[in-house]
Amino acid sequence: MKITHISAECYPIAKVGGLADVVGALPKYQQNKNNVAQVIMPFYNNKFTNEHDFESLYESELKLDIISYNYRVLTLKENILDFDVFFIDVPDLLFKDYVYSFDDTNRFLAFQIATLDWMLTWKTKPSIIHCHDHHTSLIPFMLQESFKYESLNKIPVILTIHNAQYQGWFSHEKANLIPEFNPINFGLLDWNYQINSLAAAIKCAWAVTTVSPSYMEELKENANGLESLLSHESAKCHGILNGIDSEVWNPQTDEFIIKNYNNRTIKSGREANKKWLCETFNLDESKPLFAFIGRLVHEKGTDLLPEVLEKALANKEISVLVLGSGSEETQIQLKQLIAKHENYYYAFIGYDEKLSHIIYAGADFLLMPSRVEPCGLNQMYALRYGTIPIVRNIGGLKDTIVDIENDGFGFIHEDVEVNQILHAISRATSFYSNKTKFNKTRKEIMEIDHSWYVSANEYNNLYQSLLKK
Ligand code: ADP
Ligand code: GLC
Numbered sequence: 047m048k049i050t051h052i053s054a055e056c057y058p059i060a061k062v063g064g065l066a067d068v069v070g071a072l073p074k075y076q077q078n079k080n081n082v083a084q085v086i087m088p089f090y091n092n093k094f095t096n097e098h099d100f101e102s103l104y105e106s107e108l109k110l111d112i113i114s115y116n117y118r119v120l121t122l123k124e125n126i127l128d129f130d131v132f133f134i135d136v137p138d139l140l141f142k143d144y145v146y147s148f149d150d151t152n153r154f155l156a157f158q159i160a161t162l163d164w165m166l167t168w169k170t171k172p173s174i175i176h177c178h179d180h181h182t183s184l185i186p187f188m189l190q191e192s193f194k195y196e197s198l199n200k201i202p203v204i205l206t207i208h209n210a211q212y213q214g215w216f217s218h219e220k221a222n223l224i225p226e227f228n229p230i231n232f233g234l235l236d237w238n239y240q241i242n243s244l245a246a247a248i249k250c251a252w253a254v255t256t257v258s259p260s261y262m263e264e265l266k267e268n269a270n271g272l273e274s275l276l277s278h279e280s281a282k283c284h285g286i287l288n289g290i291d292s293e294v295w296n297p298q299t300d301e302f303i304i305k306n307y308n309n310r311t312i313k314s315g316r317e318a319n320k321k322w323l324c325e326t327f328n329l330d331e332s333k334p335l336f337a338f339i340g341r342l343v344h345e346k347g348t349d350l351l352p353e354v355l356e357k358a359l360a361n362k363e364i365s366v367l368v369l370g371s372g373s374e375e376t377q378i379q380l381k382q383l384i385a386k387h388e389n390y391y392y393a394f395i396g397y398d399e400k401l402s403h404i405i406y407a408g409a410d411f412l413l414m415p416s417r418v419e420p421c422g423l424n425q426m427y428a429l430r431y432g433t434i435p436i437v438r439n440i441g442g443l444k445d446t447i448v449d450i451e452n453d454g455f456g457f458i459h460e461d462v463e464v465n466q467i468l469h470a471i472s473r474a475t476s477f478y479s480n481k482t483k484f485n486k487t488r489k490e491i492m493e494i495d496h497s498w499y500v501s502a503n504e505y506n507n508l509y510q511s512l513l514k515k
Pocket of ligand 1: 067340396402421423
């Protein structure tokens, strides 16, 4: 089977969030003697592309309505990844120092059209086309409806929704940008009087998956306007929990962290990482260290963090380290707390892959007060490194974390509400003082297996069922 993933992000090439981690890992676990998995993604102007050499496989021209753009398909000269990645280079639109911007319609349409135009020239077509999120969501529609792609329309195409909040909306006037189709089927593109890329894929893909079973259920109630569509299409919808790349996220071999460790050497290993964090960010090492890593957006509940942390830090019982970027207002508020809580608190505003690994290896607890969390990878990385998660009972967090009170290994709060988060922090602080239990739990969580093997198999079964159709 030849599995072709199409995505805007892929670790380590371009990462904004968990989508990159998933697309950078799943193909690895899908490659075996029967399967080859590959990724097609845009060619951005970033550190990875500047530091590596590429060769051109194909050159052509694509059309967005009446405007033509030259594009090339590139591949890495040296095969440094575990699977093939093909890059769509549309210099005028995609070769930017960012992945997303405020108006991405033309950028990602060009990406999708170039991908399918190129695929038309392949001798061996994919067995499965696997699209990720709204940036690739017009592909199922184009495969089914655009005349020029008719020869590809027997290939099963699946959509994975990593986040239904963002849907790739644009106005009806821009329909001409899509390669010609029978206007009678225009309705497939529309949702609430707009073209809605994600909705079009939910209607046209052969199967739709989301990244955890609970999120799949939640989407039927809360999907930023797509609830009824998802309920209507529920027969072809599946919730498959993400895995983690247990090679990249392995405290025993992780090159980013200060000291490597396994579950026998966890104590000294984690101490060294915590010490480094506390020295670097001026935090009291004797206190339990709580951390947050992530995008500072409403969905992640981070607008409440300043108030929560202000209150939690009041009696100097804990230390806190925040790593993230996003909302300007939250960034400012989080920065302002530094001066007030010197020696107990620091906020690193920005994106830093290395630092994130050290935090997973050195913090005692990881906060995830998400309002929406389709899967969440941070809590699984935390477990693998022996950091105890404190999470809201939602989406993938609900599917991966069990509360200490129920014989579990984490702290759960029901709602995204200041007092509930504070209560969870206070339960965790008491738990920290019971060193025997605390150390035992840390060791145990490192052994929980969230590697991709199980989920890769579920995708495999889904692909097989589609191939039989
Ligand atoms: P989402 O994709 O919604 O942002 P996930 O939990 O799926 O959430 O994945 C987030 C990924 O991005 C994790 O690998 C996390 O470590 C990483 N990450 C998020 N923010 C930062 C940051 N500021 N610096 C480094 N890594 C970050
Ligand atoms: C999205 C979700 C996150 C999920 C990730 C990877 O960004 O917000 O919960 O883990 O995709 O699927």
